[in-house]
Amino acid sequence: MIGVSILTVSDSSAKGTREDLSGPAVAERCAQLGWTVRHRAVSADERESIEGYLAEWAGESDTQLILTTGGTGISPRDVTPEATYAVVEREIPGLAELMRHEGGKKTKFAPLSRGIAGSRGTTLIVNLPGSPKGAVESLNAVAELVPHAVDLLAGRTDH
Numbered sequence: 001m002i003g004v005s006i007l008t009v010s011d012s013s014a015k016g017t018r019e020d021l022s023g024p025a026v027a028e029r030c031a032q033l034g035w036t037v038r039h040r041a042v043s044a045d046e047r048e049s050i051e052g053y054l055a056e057w058a059g060e061s062d063t064q065l066i067l068t069t070g071g072t073g074i075s076p077r078d079v080t081p082e083a084t085y086a087v088v089e090r091e092i093p094g095l096a097e098l099m100r101h102e103g104g105k106k107t108k109f110a111p112l113s114r115g116i117a118g119s120r121g122t123t124l125i126v127n128l129p130g131s132p133k134g135a136v137e138s139l140n141a142v143a144e145l146v147p148h149a150v151d152l153l154a155g156r157t158d159h
Helices: 013-015 022-032 047-058 079-087 092-101 132-142 144-155
Strands: 003-009 036-043 065-069 117-120 125-129
Touching: 003 022, 003 047, 013 036, 022 036, 022 065, 022 132, 036 047, 047 065, 047 079, 047 117, 047 125, 079 117, 079 125, 092 117, 092 125, 092 132, 125 132, 125 144
Parallel strands: 003 036, 003 065, 065 125
Antiparallel strands: 117 125
16 A cells, blocks of 8 residues: 655645646556555745655655655746755656656656655655646556555565
């Protein structure tokens, strides 16, 4: 069983001026994969807020995977990767590379995503793009690897 926490990073969704569509889309895909959504929240594009959610959830025994959606682009307010770097103990660059590679098959803008993946303790943290379609497609790109990664982080498998 994989427990997932999902953080939508969006100034407008945090202010209530735009509905969060990405978080629910990611949650629905997680449910289809048989994963249990433990927490969902929306944060403004503020490093301290994002870092707080990531650190808190990574410390909970019911969360093996944290997915963020949004804040991974190149605009000045996009700070999700920086917040994630501040929280992870080890980066897992292959996951982000795979998401960008697969995304590039569908949109020429995929290389502009700065999302990263890494681990904090036994929790896997993955940054997804902010659009519902891009978030789900990026999740799909790595979904088959997530259970194995979670098992490795928990020390449940030999390699």
